[in-house]
Amino acid sequence: MMRLPRFHYFAPRELGEAVQVLAGEEDAMVIAGGTDLLPNMKRRQQTPRTLIGLRNIDALKRLRNGPDFTIGSGVTLTSLVEDEKIKSDYRGLWQAAAQVATPHLRNMGTLGGNICLDTRCNYYDQNYEWRKAIDFCMKKDGEICWVSTGSKKCLATSSTDTAPALISLGAKVKLVSANEERTLALKDLYQDDGIHYLKRRKGEILTEVMLPDSSGLRSTYWKLRRRGSFDFPVLAVAAAIEFDERDNIKDARVALGAVSSQPIVCATVNEFLQGKRLTDEVIEGAAALCAKAAKPVKNTDFAPHWRKRVLSRIATYALQELRGDDMRETRKKIARQYL
Ligand SMILES: Cc1cc2nc3c(=O)[nH]c(=O)nc-3n(C[C@H](O)[C@H](O)[C@H](O)COP(=O)(O)OP(=O)(O)OC[C@H]3O[C@@H](n4cnc5c(N)ncnc54)[C@H](O)[C@@H]3O)c2cc1C
Numbered sequence: 001m002m003r004l005p006r007f008h009y010f011a012p013r014e015l016g017e018a019v020q021v022l023a024g025e026e027d028a029m030v031i032a033g034g035t036d037l038l039p040n041m042k043r044r045q046q047t048p049r050t051l052i053g054l055r056n057i058d059a060l061k062r063l064r065n066g067p068d069f070t071i072g073s074g075v076t077l078t079s080l081v082e083d084e085k086i087k088s089d090y091r092g093l094w095q096a097a098a099q100v101a102t103p104h105l106r107n108m109g110t111l112g113g114n115i116c117l118d119t120r121c122n123y124y125d126q127n128y129e130w131r132k133a134i135d136f137c138m139k140k141d142g143e144i145c146w147v148s149t150g151s152k153k154c155l156a157t158s159s160t161d162t163a164p165a166l167i168s169l170g171a172k173v174k175l176v177s178a179n180e181e182r183t184l185a186l187k188d189l190y191q192d193d194g195i196h197y198l199k200r201r202k203g204e205i206l207t208e209v210m211l212p213d214s215s216g217l218r219s220t221y222w223k224l225r226r227r228g229s230f231d232f233p234v235l236a237v238a239a240a241i242e243f244d245e246r247d248n249i250k251d252a253r254v255a256l257g258a259v260s261s262q263p264i265v266c267a268t269v270n271e272f273l274q275g276k277r278l279t280d281e282v283i284e285g286a287a288a289l290c291a292k293a294a295k296p297v298k299n300t301d302f303a304p305h306w307r308k309r310v311l312s313r314i315a316t317y318a319l320q321e322l323r324g325d326d327m328r329e330t331r332k333k334i335a336r337q338y339l
């Protein structure tokens, strides 16, 4: 049995108290649902001496309607899936949240934890003894990357389901520390580095996610995973498109998940789609550009070249769904559920 290491635990009721404790502790991390962090601690991948629990902070659990639709970082994935506005207006986010893990994990797991989810790699997601036996890697305790021994940086994969969906919807996030508060586009929170995958500053807590008005926007999220019941994505396509009254594309945002150390914003696809209608040829062209942007490496399920090839098929399904095609049976085949 893998046991947790010893740690101090704080359970503040106010955000102000949480950021003060975080600022004052040398080796501290925040914990929300704990569904990612606690297994990592058991495997000694993350070993904070202090944990600051966010579950008692009611201010982080609110959903608010206003000029932006605001979701507290402590809102659970189950609450997201049960929210009617998210289901109807931010469909891509709803589809992403509904495919994270299992119902039990979604009851505990939060949106903030999903956004800040640790990157994944077959050589890293193992217990301490396994990693010690082959020698540790640079993400924790070692110096080499076993995926690419010549690489100077860790190539672990961004595996969050909600981040690509949120990025395609144009989400912003608010980060609060003891000294300051800042808001940035979610896409700018990430960077292409498997160890330092977040540009979160020391002492910052992600408090809110802001989604712009969804009028006229159609969105979708498609994910491929090995197990149909539950699994992390091995590739994912999120797309949000605004059409004019003639079904020409006014604005398009496509983001890819699980094919790099950060969610990839497909700028070339977005430019390519501007002003066009979603004909079969246009969809084929956009899907090919998506596959070109993906950079899968050999550290997760399935061979990288196969993931890249299949990505264009998944992107095709996503765009066909946004065009209004009936994709329910294809969905059922891939996601094992109607979404
Ligand atoms: C069997 C299994 C299957 C899973 N499948 C999937 C899957 O298919 N897709 C998927 O995306 N995830 C999956 N997960 C991972 C996890 O369950 C979810 O990502 C979940 O949403 C994480 O949220 P949490 O609140 O539990 O995060 P936690 O474990 O509490 O935290 C995760 C990380 O985020 C940081 N953090 C949390 N909240 C904040 C905040 N407000 N501000 C700053 N940092 C914060 C923590 O310090 C930690 O580093 C799976 C996990 C398991 C065990």
Ligand code: SF4
Residues within 6 Å of the ligand: 120, 121, 122, 123, 124, 137, 138, 139, 144, 145, 146, 147, 148, 153, 154, 155, 156, 194, 299
């Ligand atoms: S990509 Fe390389 S450095 Fe990163 S976790 Fe995997 S083996 Fe370790």
